[in-house]
Amino acid sequence: MSVKLPCLCLVIPCYNEESVLPITAPLFLEEIKHLIEKKKISDKSRIMFVDDGSSDDTWKIIKKLSQENFHYFGIRQSRNRGHQNAVLAGLMEAKADYDITISIDCDGQDDIRVMDDMVESYLGGNEIVYGVRSSRARDTFFKRFTAESFYHLLDFMGVETVFNHADYRLISGRVLNEFENFKEVNLFLRGLIPLVGFQSDIVYYERQERIAGKSHYPLKKMMALAFDGITSLSIKPIRLIMGLGLLVAGISFLGVIWSVVVFLQGKTVSGWSSTVSILCFLSGVQLICTGVIGEYVGRIYMETKRRPRYIISERTDDREQDADTKN
Numbered sequence: 001m002s003v004k005l006p007c008l009c010l011v012i013p014c015y016n017e018e019s020v021l022p023i024t025a026p027l028f029l030e031e032i033k034h035l036i037e038k039k040k041i042s043d044k045s046r047i048m049f050v051d052d053g054s055s056d057d058t059w060k061i062i063k064k065l066s067q068e069n070f071h072y073f074g075i076r077q078s079r080n081r082g083h084q085n086a087v088l089a090g091l092m093e094a095k096a097d098y099d100i101t102i103s104i105d106c107d108g109q110d111d112i113r114v115m116d117d118m119v120e121s122y123l124g125g126n127e128i129v130y131g132v133r134s135s136r137a138r139d140t141f142f143k144r145f146t147a148e149s150f151y152h153l154l155d156f157m158g159v160e161t162v163f164n165h166a167d168y169r170l171i172s173g174r175v176l177n178e179f180e181n182f183k184e185v186n187l188f189l190r191g192l193i194p195l196v197g198f199q200s201d202i203v204y205y206e207r208q209e210r211i212a213g214k215s216h217y218p219l220k221k222m223m224a225l226a227f228d229g230i231t232s233l234s235i236k237p238i239r240l241i242m243g244l245g246l247l248v249a250g251i252s253f254l255g256v257i258w259s260v261v262v263f264l265q266g267k268t269v270s271g272w273s274s275t276v277s278i279l280c281f282l283s284g285v286q287l288i289c290t291g292v293i294g295e296y297v298g299r300i301y302m303e304t305k306r307r308p309r310y311i312i313s314e315r316t317d318d319r320e321q322d323a324d325t326k327n
């Protein structure tokens with residue numbers, strides 16, 4: 001009797017990657033074939049490219065690839081929604097038909113061969129396997145510094161993540177079914193997935209340089225992602241504000257006592273500069289505090305709208321036909 005092998009789907013977000021895809025797509029295919037040969041996964045396993053509303057020839061390349069080989073297929077978002085939403089769209093699309101998914105960037109920076117260990121760990125009973133970068137030696141100093149500060153900041157702000165884990169991970173269909181109930185619009189997958197629970201594991205790999213093209217994650221986007229992560233998973237910033245408020249109030253109270261004492265001693269100094277600096281300081285602190293609270297209110301507003309988190313405009317697979325053949 002033959003054992004049923006798990007069916008794997010790779011979920012690969014692509015945004016303006018025409019220079020990278022032709023190089024990395026065959027590498028992904030090679031890995032899938034290798035795992036099929038080793039009888040670790042079913043021969044129905046496939047590679048899904050999620051075009052995140054690219055403006056270059058990415059979608060054309062995906063369509064061409066899917067005509068060339070059964071293992072390739074693609075979906076296209078109706079517009080650019082960002083990496084997190086692209087991964088989510090792919091995972092939700094794959095959920096029903098596959099036993100396991102592995103999300104990975106399309107630029108070849110994450111070691112593809114580590115998938116062997118991920119699948120092995122899944123077969124050993126783990127439902128989530130996090131790919132963690134053991135070394136960032138190939139990243140520039142700036143990227144390494146900002147990326148690592150990002151994880152420390154998240155940690156400080158009370159967001160539990162796996163240090164140096166980006167979105168290279170294996171997730172079982174069972175976990176995805178539960179994850180579907182996490183309906184938030186402010187997406188930060190690497191903070192949300194651990195909240196689902198289930199038995200998990202970590203595999204390590206060395207991060208490589210991008211094969212071609214350039215990063216779509218400049219500092220600005222990374223800060224936006226950190227902000228999403230913090231505000232969607234923690235209320236610590238509001239608590240910090242409260243602490244800061246108490247501290248400033250305490251200092252101001254001392255200031256009041258000091259001014260009364262000085263007044264009673266009859267040494268009323270002209271004190272213009274000290275008054276102005278205290279005023280500026282306090283109004284600055286107040287503005288920051290209002291801003292942070294405003295961010296949370298804004299996010300609550302976005303969540304209440306319940307807008308769709310992704311919209312798929314095209315598929316390379318004909319779904320109807322697919323359904324027919326399954327019946």
Ligand code: UDP
Nearest residue numbers: 013014015052082083086105106215216217
């Ligand atoms: N990406 C995406 N939508 C975006 C930006 C990026 O789908 O709006 C994809 C991109 O094609 C790549 C992955 O997300 O596969 C990671 O992006 P990138 O390599 O530019 O980021 P970095 O590795 O420099 O952090």
Ligand code: MG
Nearest residue numbers: 105107109210
């Ligand atoms: Mg990259």
